[in-house]
Amino acid sequence: MKQAALGVALAVTVSLTGCQSNQTSTANQPLSSASVSMPEQAFATYSEQFIERLWKNNPEWSLWAGYGQYDHVLTIPNAESRAKDLSNTQTELALLATFDLDQLNQNQKTDYYLIKNLLEKNIWQHTKFKSWQWNPSSYNVAGGFAKIINSRLEDEQSKLQKVLVRLENVPAYYQAAQANIATPTLEYTQLGISQNKGAFSVFSDDLLSRAQKSTLSDSDKALFTERFHAAKQAVQGYIDFLTSLEKELVANNSARSFRIGxxxxxxxxxxxxxxxxxxxxxxxxxxxxxxxxxxxxxxxTTLLWPKYFPEQAMPNDNNQAIAQLINHLAVKHVSADQFVPEIKRQIPELEKFVREKDLITLDADKPLVVRETPDYMRGFAGASISAPGPYDSKENTYYNVTPLDGMNAEQAESYLKEYNHWILQILNIHEAIPGHYSQLVYANKSPSLIKSILGNGAMIEGWAVYTERMMLEEGYGDFEPEMWLMYYKWNLRVICNTILDYSIQVLGMNKEEGLDLLMNGAFQERTEAEGKWRRATLSQVQLTSYFSGYREIYDLRERQKQQLGEDFNLKSFHETFLSFGSSPVKYISQLMDK
Structure with a gap:
C-alpha cells in the first residue's frame, strides 16, 4: 500500500482516514477553557494551524482527507515543488521544536511525536530515500480524479468544475514524472505501466459524456473536451515512455535492485x-x-487426523501432515464467479455476531460498500479498504475485491483454495467487520485530528489482525478445530510477512527461498505465494506492519486483563483503544495505562 508523502502526493490507503473534530484533549473528553494551560492552548492552536498549512502545501493529500478546498489542484512533481516542500518541512520542524514537551499533556505529546515523525520522514524521503527517482508507479493521477467523480455528497456541476481545473496540469505532471525517473526498479516500472493503463477507466467516454450533458457553459464544455483529450494523451505518453524504459532495463540488465539494504x-x-x-x-x-x-x-492436526484420514497413519513429518490436512480441507470453497458475491453475503453475518456478542458498537450510518477493485488500483493487493477522509466521513467506505476473471482455471483454483471456506471468513473479519472498516469509522471520532490524519499503518493493520483471533476467541466459528487450524495458517501468513520482507530487503533472500518459506513454512498456495513475492518487491516495511501492530495490541490487552482483573470489559477495551485514533500502539498503550 502506498501512502501520501508531504511533497508529491501518491495514492493513499486506509491510513489516511481521520476524524471530524479538531479539539485536543487529555484523555477522550475535550478540555474546558479553565483546565487548559497556556502551553497546552498554544499547542492546540499550533495543531490547528499545522493542519491548515499541511493541506495548503499538500492539496492531493487534502483531497483524500476530504478537506475540499484544494480538490481542483494537481501539483506538478518537479524539482521546484520538491524544493519548496523541503523548505516548508524544515521550517515546520523548527516551529515544532519551540514547544516544551514537559509542558504538554499526554495526548498532546503523542500528537507532537506524530508530527515530528512525519516531518523528519519527509526530509529523509527527499534527501536520502528518493523513491521519486526510482518508483515510476508513484506517478498516477487517476485516483484523485476518481475520488472527485465518485463523491456521493457533491453535485455534478461542482465535481465537473473541479475536474476541469485539475485536468489542466496533467500533461505537465507526466512530463515532470518522466524527468524525475532515474535508475528505476523493473518491478515498479512494470507496475507503473499496468496501473496507468487502468487510468483510462477513469478518463472514459462516460466522463466526457457527463461533461457534455452537464450545465457547464459551452466554453467550459469545449475546454473540458480539449483538456480531457490532452490528459489521455499524456497518460498514454507516460505508458509509452515506461514501456520503452522497461525494454531497455531488461535488455541492458540495468534496473535498480528492489532491495533497499x-x-x-x-x-x-x-x-x-x-x-x-x-x-x-x-x-x-x-x-x-x-x-x-x-x-x-x-x-x-493430530486431533483431526482420524476424522479425515481414518485408515491412514499420520506422517512423521509434522509439516507434511499439516499440509496434507490443509490441502484436503481447502477444496471446500466457492466457485470463481461467486467469489465477490460470497464476500457481500458474509458481511451481514459478521455484523450480527459482533452485535450479539456486544464486542463493539457498530455505526449503522456509515455504509460499507463491497465493490470490484477499480482497474487503476489493481496489481498490488487482492483485497483492500478505501475509507473516507476526516472531512467527508459520511462518504462510503469501499471494500475493494479483485474478481478472478483475469485468472485461468488453474490459477483460480489455487487462489480459491487459499481463500477457502474458513479463510474467506477470516479475510472478511480483517478487512471489514470488526477489522479495518470498523476501526476507521472509530478513527473519524477521535478527539485528535492529528492522530487521525497521521494514521499509523501498524496500528491499523495490527487491529485488523487482532480482531481475527479475538472473534474466534469469542466463539465465531463455534470453536471448530478446522477454523482454528485455518486461522493459524492465516496467522502464519502474517508472521511470515515480516520474515519474508526482512529477509528479502536485508538478508538477500531469493525468490525460490521466499516461495519455500510461504508454501512449505506457511502452507500457502503457489498463486498466493507468487503474489506475495511480487508484493514484497513492490514495497518495503509495510508487510511487517501486520505482525508488529498485532503483537503490541494483543500484549496490551493481556496486560490490561491482569491489571483490571474482574473489572476488565472487552467491549470497553476495544472502544477505549479505538478512541485514540490511528496512533502508534506504543502511544495508545501509554494513554490507556494512565
Missing part, C-alpha cells in the same frame, strides 16, 4: 512502524512466533 530498511521501519523495537528485533520475534504457531497446528 539494512541501513535504509531500519530507518524506514522506524519511521513507518514507530514500534519501539528495531526491524531486526521484530524479525526475531516473528521467527519465534512461527515456531509457536506451527506447534499449535501440529496439535490440531
Amino acid at each position: 539494512e541501513a535504509l530498511y531500519e530507518e524506514k521501519f522506524a519511521f513507518d512502524i514507530q514500534s519501539g523495537y528495531s526491524a531486526k528485533q521484530m524479525y526475531q520475534k516473528a521467527v519465534a512466533d512461527k515456531t509457536h504457531v506451527t506447534a499449535e497446528m501440529v496439535k490440531i
Whole structure:
C-alpha cells in the first residue's frame, strides 16, 4: 500500500482516514477553557494551524482527507515543488521544536511525536530515500480524479468544475514524472505501466459524456473536451515512455535492485512502524512466533487426523501432515464467479455476531460498500479498504475485491483454495467487520485530528489482525478445530510477512527461498505465494506492519486483563483503544495505562 508523502502526493490507503473534530484533549473528553494551560492552548492552536498549512502545501493529500478546498489542484512533481516542500518541512520542524514537551499533556505529546515523525520522514524521503527517482508507479493521477467523480455528497456541476481545473496540469505532471525517473526498479516500472493503463477507466467516454450533458457553459464544455483529450494523451505518453524504459532495463540488465539494504530498511521501519523495537528485533520475534504457531497446528492436526484420514497413519513429518490436512480441507470453497458475491453475503453475518456478542458498537450510518477493485488500483493487493477522509466521513467506505476473471482455471483454483471456506471468513473479519472498516469509522471520532490524519499503518493493520483471533476467541466459528487450524495458517501468513520482507530487503533472500518459506513454512498456495513475492518487491516495511501492530495490541490487552482483573470489559477495551485514533500502539498503550 502506498501512502501520501508531504511533497508529491501518491495514492493513499486506509491510513489516511481521520476524524471530524479538531479539539485536543487529555484523555477522550475535550478540555474546558479553565483546565487548559497556556502551553497546552498554544499547542492546540499550533495543531490547528499545522493542519491548515499541511493541506495548503499538500492539496492531493487534502483531497483524500476530504478537506475540499484544494480538490481542483494537481501539483506538478518537479524539482521546484520538491524544493519548496523541503523548505516548508524544515521550517515546520523548527516551529515544532519551540514547544516544551514537559509542558504538554499526554495526548498532546503523542500528537507532537506524530508530527515530528512525519516531518523528519519527509526530509529523509527527499534527501536520502528518493523513491521519486526510482518508483515510476508513484506517478498516477487517476485516483484523485476518481475520488472527485465518485463523491456521493457533491453535485455534478461542482465535481465537473473541479475536474476541469485539475485536468489542466496533467500533461505537465507526466512530463515532470518522466524527468524525475532515474535508475528505476523493473518491478515498479512494470507496475507503473499496468496501473496507468487502468487510468483510462477513469478518463472514459462516460466522463466526457457527463461533461457534455452537464450545465457547464459551452466554453467550459469545449475546454473540458480539449483538456480531457490532452490528459489521455499524456497518460498514454507516460505508458509509452515506461514501456520503452522497461525494454531497455531488461535488455541492458540495468534496473535498480528492489532491495533497499539494512541501513535504509531500519530507518524506514522506524519511521513507518514507530514500534519501539528495531526491524531486526521484530524479525526475531516473528521467527519465534512461527515456531509457536506451527506447534499449535501440529496439535490440531493430530486431533483431526482420524476424522479425515481414518485408515491412514499420520506422517512423521509434522509439516507434511499439516499440509496434507490443509490441502484436503481447502477444496471446500466457492466457485470463481461467486467469489465477490460470497464476500457481500458474509458481511451481514459478521455484523450480527459482533452485535450479539456486544464486542463493539457498530455505526449503522456509515455504509460499507463491497465493490470490484477499480482497474487503476489493481496489481498490488487482492483485497483492500478505501475509507473516507476526516472531512467527508459520511462518504462510503469501499471494500475493494479483485474478481478472478483475469485468472485461468488453474490459477483460480489455487487462489480459491487459499481463500477457502474458513479463510474467506477470516479475510472478511480483517478487512471489514470488526477489522479495518470498523476501526476507521472509530478513527473519524477521535478527539485528535492529528492522530487521525497521521494514521499509523501498524496500528491499523495490527487491529485488523487482532480482531481475527479475538472473534474466534469469542466463539465465531463455534470453536471448530478446522477454523482454528485455518486461522493459524492465516496467522502464519502474517508472521511470515515480516520474515519474508526482512529477509528479502536485508538478508538477500531469493525468490525460490521466499516461495519455500510461504508454501512449505506457511502452507500457502503457489498463486498466493507468487503474489506475495511480487508484493514484497513492490514495497518495503509495510508487510511487517501486520505482525508488529498485532503483537503490541494483543500484549496490551493481556496486560490490561491482569491489571483490571474482574473489572476488565472487552467491549470497553476495544472502544477505549479505538478512541485514540490511528496512533502508534506504543502511544495508545501509554494513554490507556494512565
